[in-house]
Amino acid sequence: MHRLAPLAKLLLTMLYILVTVSFNKYDITGLFVMVLFPVVGYQFSFIPIRTCFYKLRIVMPLVCAVGLFNPFFDKNILFYVGNIGFSGGVISMVTLMMKGIFCLMASFLLVATTRIEEICRALRQLHFPKMLTSLLLLTYRYISVLLDEVSVMTVAYHLRAPGQKGIHVSAWGSFLGQLILRSMDRAENLYDSMLLRGFHGEFTYAEGRNSSRHGAIVFICCAILIMLVRLYNLPAILTSLFI
Amino acid sequence: MLDFNNVTYSYPGGEPALNGISFHISDGEQIGLIGANGAGKSTLMKAALGLIGVQGTITACGLQMNKQNLSQIRKHLGYVLQNSDNQMFMPTVIEDMIFGPVNYGMSREEAEKVADKTLAQLGMEHLRDRHNHRMSGGEKRMAAIATILAMEPKLMLMDEPSAALDPRNRRILIDMLNQLPVTKIIASHDLDMILETCDRVILINDGQIVADGDTLTVLSNKTLLENNNLELPFCLAGIPMKKRPKMQ
Ligand SMILES: Nc1ncnc2c1ncn2[C@@H]1O[C@H](COP(=O)(O)OP(=O)(O)OP(=O)(O)O)[C@@H](O)[C@H]1O
Ligand SMILES: [Mg+2]
Numbered sequence: 001m002h003r004l005a006p007l008a009k010l011l012l013t014m015l016y017i018l019v020t021v022s023f024n025k026y027d028i029t030g031l032f033v034m035v036l037f038p039v040v041g042y043q044f045s046f047i048p049i050r051t052c053f054y055k056l057r058i059v060m061p062l063v064c065a066v067g068l069f070n071p072f073f074d075k076n077i078l079f080y081v082g083n084i085g086f087s088g089g090v091i092s093m094v095t096l097m098m099k100g101i102f103c104l105m106a107s108f109l110l111v112a113t114t115r116i117e118e119i120c121r122a123l124r125q126l127h128f129p130k131m132l133t134s135l136l137l138l139t140y141r142y143i144s145v146l147l148d149e150v151s152v153m154t155v156a157y158h159l160r161a162p163g164q165k166g167i168h169v170s171a172w173g174s175f176l177g178q179l180i181l182r183s184m185d186r187a188e189n190l191y192d193s194m195l196l197r198g199f200h201g202e203f204t205y206a207e208g209r210n211s212s213r214h215g216a217i218v219f220i221c222c223a224i225l226i227m228l229v230r231l232y233n234l235p236a237i238l239t240s241l242f243i
Numbered sequence: 244m245l246d247f248n249n250v251t252y253s254y255p256g257g258e259p260a261l262n263g264i265s266f267h268i269s270d271g272e273q274i275g276l277i278g279a280n281g282a283g284k285s286t287l288m289k290a291a292l293g294l295i296g297v298q299g300t301i302t303a304c305g306l307q308m309n310k311q312n313l314s315q316i317r318k319h320l321g322y323v324l325q326n327s328d329n330q331m332f333m334p335t336v337i338e339d340m341i342f343g344p345v346n347y348g349m350s351r352e353e354a355e356k357v358a359d360k361t362l363a364q365l366g367m368e369h370l371r372d373r374h375n376h377r378m379s380g381g382e383k384r385m386a387a388i389a390t391i392l393a394m395e396p397k398l399m400l401m402d403e404p405s406a407a408l409d410p411r412n413r414r415i416l417i418d419m420l421n422q423l424p425v426t427k428i429i430a431s432h433d434l435d436m437i438l439e440t441c442d443r444v445i446l447i448n449d450g451q452i453v454a455d456g457d458t459l460t461v462l463s464n465k466t467l468l469e470n471n472n473l474e475l476p477f478c479l480a481g482i483p484m485k486k487r488p489k490m491q
Contacts, residue, residue, distance in 0.1 A: 115334075141332055148328075148376070193324060193330045193332070194332060196322050197346060198343055198347045
């Protein structure tokens, strides 16, 4: 995974997300196969899946919450397992959660194995507008600026308020205000120094690793596999083969 | 090279930070810009770079400072910010160094060659691939200076270049500045460095030019300096020591 060209990785991830999202909301078995791609991807990039879930522990529940109300709207019983009937709502809730989680896993895999510049460069190769890629890059940059300011200010606060847990409510207002002002100042300064060095709305990205033959084969195989899984319900075919 | 004609500027809702500044700098001159805290040194530099809109006229590299000429002018100027954290925005030092040259149309390989040469000159090859936010204050400073040098500017504006540098790096910087033939304006409180690197000094106070002349003449004028909240450079004053009780 780490050796695959960024453009190939980006395309695969986009394809994967598109395909995953396009599954019918009751097609739980077909969708289930899609989990294989990220899982195999994590294996090949030597990233434990645990890391993904740990890093995304705040976003995951939000994504899962999206389908939470489906069971209340869609009460058609689709099938029974023993005595328990499963309504369409429950099924669609589960598929929605699965879609969300799979997409997050795939995106995380992309981000974990590719630097942000490489992603932006690949986006540019796909003729995404430079406004968008620069925005992406700068957002990423400025987040660290903001976090820097936060950490500097919290340290400064705690040095003069020893033994206090967190920041006292009375200081929140000035703390936030200062934070915004400082970040704006720094952002402005940074932008100035970009202008001074000839920035004109477009980053030039480092020559990335370009696709090797090997990478191209991997790319094509993965793409075909993803499409196959979408077009044929593999679990159904397999069961019909053996039963 | 650089002309200020009656330049005045005030920050929004403040006293004038620059007040009727006029001077002329010719090609190849090495200017030291000195003055107490808040005298207006950094503001003057920002004006020279066209970062703030001022009253009065500024001419740089034969072009009048206005919107149309701005990018033309900036191509030839290099600016080392007082705070190097605000200067570096690419992830690694080398990326930052080639950012400017590539934007001005140099190819990447060429830019990397220039950058590597600059790094070697400064003796800081080991910082080449370091992350910008994972360096010490002085390392950041050296890296910031390197990014500007890699642009090969015609006029360099440096705001406190020697602050935060250890003595060895300060020495490297001074030697390098002396070898570099381009026109420079160096704002600093390090008067000894000014003495070593500049042939002319502009002293400002409260946004006005108080003195403008030969480095040694201005920097050895004790009353002038003390009236403007400065002191003689150490090497001219003799090195002061903390007074200690005599050892028995
Ligand atoms: N962003 C700002 N907004 C408002 N006033 C400012 C701002 N920056 C500087 N000033 C004021 O402008 C005046 C000149 O500031 P400037 O930064 O040019 O001083 P300086 O000579 O660079 O000082 P130092 O040696 O401390 O760097 C000061 O009185 C300062 O208070
Ligand atoms: Mg200053």
